[in-house]
Amino acid sequence: MPEPDKAAVDTARPISIDGKTYNLNTISEAAKAQLLNIQAADAELKRLAIQTAITQTARAAYGKALKEELEKGTPLPTN
Secondary structure, three states, rough: OOOOOOHHOOOOOOEEEEEEEOOOOOHHHHHHHHHHHHHHHHHHHHHHHHHHHHHHHHHHHHHHHHHHHHHHOOOOOOO
């Protein structure tokens, strides 16, 4: 996974975590790094959700095409 962009943290906007509000200008560099990691993870989850939707759509289309192809043939008799 690519390294998060350190400029991505908007320090002008406070954040709230577990009911507490923090000024991003005053939190430690380690805390900012963890925030960037969370943002990167959130972006990756969003990307994967989009990829999952694309894959599910493709799978449904493949299933439909398979069913159409199978209907052209003769199924084996059932016992």
